[in-house]
Amino acid sequence: MTIVPLFRFDTQHEQAQACAACSVRGLSLFGALDEAGLNRIRAHIAKVELQAGKTLFEAGARGRGLYTVRSGIVRFERVTERGDRRIVRLAGRGDLIGQEGLLRRAYADDAVACTPAQLCSIPVQVVDELCAGNPALVHELMRRWQRALEESEGWLSDLATGPARRRMLRLLHKLAEHAGPDELIWLPQRDEIGAMLNLTFETASRLISRLRREGVLALLGPRHARVEGAALQLALRLEDEQ
Amino acid sequence: MTIVPLFRFDTQHEQAQACAACSVRGLSLFGALDEAGLNRIRAHIAKVELQAGKTLFEAGARGRGLYTVRSGIVRFERVTERGDRRIVRLAGRGDLIGQEGLLRRAYADDAVACTPAQLCSIPVQVVDELCAGNPALVHELMRRWQRALEESEGWLSDLATGPARRRMLRLLHKLAEHAGPDELIWLPQRDEIGAMLNLTFETASRLISRLRREGVLALLGPRHARVEGAALQLALRLEDEQ
């Protein structure tokens, strides 16, 4: 487990600028705050930067921090009683992580960076205080909770239903939503795909290879790929037709 | 879709008694309220009674009501793009249903009674007002949201991971948690089990029959069964060992 606070802003001025200019402010939790609210928390916000594969927190740890994803993809995973891990959800730009902290409860899952990721961290006490006089922030928190719930249920109905090929196509569809402006998607390792779709890594590899041969997917170096949107849609429709 | 308000309490006195004596008050959302708070909402609470199989609300409908489960089991299900349904979560005694209403958003899933069920319904506006001056209620709401999220993620890692037999054993384990004092569990129809575990109803039937022959399960009339706790634990351990 590695937490890497890149740096903590020393002057209020610096952080005020950073928050005001934050590209995810409209998306993020703290986007619900006005300038006055931002001024109150700016000293407490820390920027956290994670390398791919690094753990943000582990299941069972007492939650003390709340995070907003600025960039990158974070996965939530659990270890089943048989010992194998299962990835249960992804979080991307604008998503809230570590809400359990607000309830003074232990984190439910491990949170691991899939790609290099940038997050904003704020102590739970500060959020507590802000909530007291700020119904909009409370509302925004609830919206994030609901969003996480719907992401989780969607994961189940999309990625844990039907034959392996269809689950893989839906995964690619979901990963494409997290794609950057360069249209490149993050393509997980084969055993990670297995942990997402309940497959062995060999089966995941076979499916990926077949989609590559079919022209749905173009592999570009390790962990990177480009999806052909039209071909993907067609393949999905063919799966769903029958 | 059928909503069956059994009766709406006419006198404040009646509802005040009912709330104060409510067996799920300690568990339920409104358990966070003191007597004064209860007095304010008692006129708005409606008791809802559902027969098994009846729909409480449908996905996509604008949420206007918030519910607490007093007794029975309610399932959340979605229809995948291929047309088959997938059960994504269960709610039991003390669980909160229809939180989306608080956000003025459409319900994410169909909510259907699995067993005869009793719920308390309260309009979202009333909860909104109460939240304003009641941090404890807000906290309680967040706890329920987190509980739903963990239930959903647990569903994925327990019931959508590994071979069919193990998923079935874990389902029985989960259903046993919802058992009444008579130790009887609600045993879903075979196609419902299929929708929970991503199986065909034939496979579900085969697995149930085998567990019955093995003495893990005793079928007692339609939709009712008794699980042998020790045998279930043993079977689960054997599955997890290897």
Add this chain to the structure above:
DNA sequence: CGAGCCGTTGAGGGGATTCAAGCTCAGTGG
């Protein structure tokens, strides 16, 4: 009674796993 729903069971086929081999590539140390 026949129709329909629910559950059970069998036979056969197909899809995913298991076991295995071989490939590339990066890192290590001789």
Add this chain to the structure above:
DNA sequence: CCACTGAGCTTGAATCCCCTCAACGGCTCG
């Protein structure tokens, strides 16, 4: 420099699990 190693990926062959198609029995209900 190159052999050696291990991780990640691919592919093949055999096996097994689950699905598909099918038949049948119990039950309720029109």
